[in-house]
Amino acid sequence: MxxxxxxxxxxxxxxxxxxxxxxxxxxxxxxxxxxxxxxxxxxTPDFIIQAAEKAMKTGLTRYTPSGGIVELREAIASKMNRDHQLTYQSDQIIITTGAKHALFTLFQVILNKGDQVIVPTPYWVSYPEQIKLAEGEPVFVQGEEANDFKLSAEQVEEAITEKTKAIIINSPNNPTGMMYTEEELRAIGEVCLKHNLMIISDEIYEKLIYSDQQHVSIAQLSEPLKKQTIVINGVSKSYAMTGWRIGYACGRKTIIKAMTNLASHSTSNPTTISQYAALAAYQSNGxxxxxxxxxxxxxxxxxxxxxxxxxxxxxxxxxxxxxxxxxxxxxxxxxxxxxxxxxxxxxxxxxxxxxxxxxxxxxxxxxxxxxxxxxxxxxxxxxxxxxxxxxxxxx
Structure with a gap:
């Protein structure tokens, strides 16, 4: 066959x-x-495990909406406002089966055959494969070691063609651990706005930072950048919940709705018990x-x-x-x-x-x-x- x-x-x-x-x-x-x-x-911290146990014992084991329970989406909205001064409504957030699934679903709904996505090198191994599965084309741009493996705005500008649809920003980065500064993000953001590029901001490691530099989401830099950005995140790394498989995406309502519709025909909904465990995580003091x-x-x-x-x-x-x-x-x-x-x-x-x-x-x-x-x-x-x-x- x-x-x-x-x-x-x-x-x-x-x-x-x-x-x-x-x-x-x-x-x-x-x-x-x-x-x-x-x-x-x-x-995984005990209080999160206990929240999952409580959910199971109180009958919270059935289907949920495909986009996730409202309580968790609202908790994430509060988190985004608290951490980044970003305002999202619950219909601008989708809960997914891990951050990887959020990325996969996003590429499926935004890419047509031949659309290009700028992928900074070094990159997380699944970015190019997910882009190819959506019939898109990953365009690799080398983040030089001399520049801490990060792209400059000039490199982004040079990589853009009439087929370029989006760019991925992963900060802190897997595999390098390096972070973009606010100044660097602003410069890249200006290029993206000029060319109407979607920005996919993978922020899964945002809480695991060991320098004095603060994590900045490119979405928080201006309202136009927020409109162009889909933020991807989840509980896997920051709360030691890799096996619980809960991620999320925040962004434009039309894109989130399309992702939710696609999820309804693939995963149906993220695991109910895991959603209540993640809710406890986001309601904690950190x-x-x-x-x-x-x-x-x-x-x-x-x-x-x-x-x-x-x-x-x-x-x-x-x-x-x-x-x-x-x-x-x-x-x-x-x-x-x-x-x-x-x-x-x-x-x-x-x-x-x-x-x-x-x-x-x-x-x-x-x-x-x-x-x-x-x-x-x-x-x-x-x-x-x-x-x-x-x-x-x-x-």
Whole structure:
């Protein structure tokens, strides 16, 4: 049977082979340290779990509106007003089965065949694949390492064609952890307004910031920018709720309505119990977020120094999220490897440390490692990587 063209165009995830191999080694009894996790290593806070239990015990287990329960949409509206001074009505918000589903649904409703979306590189692995599934075309624009992997307004201007429909802004960024300043966002926003581009602002890591820089949503900079922007967010990272699968989108009413209509024919509604758990999260005082941030910052400060001491490895210190994205070009050359996939595979096989190759993020000279694991494990992992480099060093 011939598969549909839309799935045949998908690029296989470069992380799958490494992840599968790491799991197989661990199952065989090897002491594998996995640094690929895109989720906090903390359990969901007890008060959120209790809210889910209460929902189940009081009969809140049935279908909800496709766009999510009104109480949760109103709580998110309050959150957006409190954090960003942005005013949204409940019909300008859709609750989705994770932020990934919000992005997927958005691309499906805004893109026609051949429409282009500017995707800054490095990028989260699912952006280009979701664009292709909507028959759009991802246009990659390189965020230079010298500019903290961020695009300039001039680069955005140069990438725009008559087919350009939208641009993705992910700040703090996965995989780099870097953030756009208000000044940078204003400059990019002016270009977007000039060309009537939709702005897709992925803000899933907004609460996990470890520098003095404050998170700024491009939507809060002006009313015209708010009208052009769809904000994507969710509870996965900030509340350690990855498995609960609750995300959301805020934006223009016509777009949110179209997304809701599409969701009604696909997911029907996000899991009811998870919605009430997310409601408890957004009604909380945020103390649990602060506790996670303290732990993440401590790990970052320690591991960042250790990473930069590795022979042939250099890394810019991230401002947010929970990833490091070191450049390993020189380390590969020293050890005789020509591709980052071969390099990380050898490290996994010989030292039992699982890293994610940067090719899946559009950056073939880098690796992504997550510090969402214990400090002891992180320190041991760096020791093993150093041992590997020194053993293979040729120059």
């Amino acid at each position: 011939q598969l549909a063209n839309r799935v045949q165009t998908l690029t296989p995830s470069s992380t799958l082979a490494i992840t599968a191999k790491a799991k197989a080694l661990k199952k065989s009894g090897h002491d594998v340290i996995g640094l690929g996790a895109g989720e906090p290593d903390f359990n 103390d649990e977020i602060e506790r996670m941030k303290v732990a993440f910052k401590s790990r970052l400060d320690t591991v960042y120094q250790l990473i930069n001491q590795l022979p042939g490895v250099s890394c810019i210190k991230p401002q947010g999220a929970f990833y490091l994205f070191p450049n390993v070009t020189e380390a590969m050359e020293r050890t005789g490897f020509t591709s980052v996939e071969e390099w990380v595979t050898a490290i996994l096989e010989e030292e039992k440390v699982a890293l994610i190759p940067g090719t899946g993020f559009g950056a073939p000279n880098h690796v992504r490692l997550s510090y969402a694991t214990s400090l002891d494990q992180l320190e041991e992992a760096i020791k093993r990587i150093e041992r590997f480099i020194k053993r293979h060093q040729q120059i």
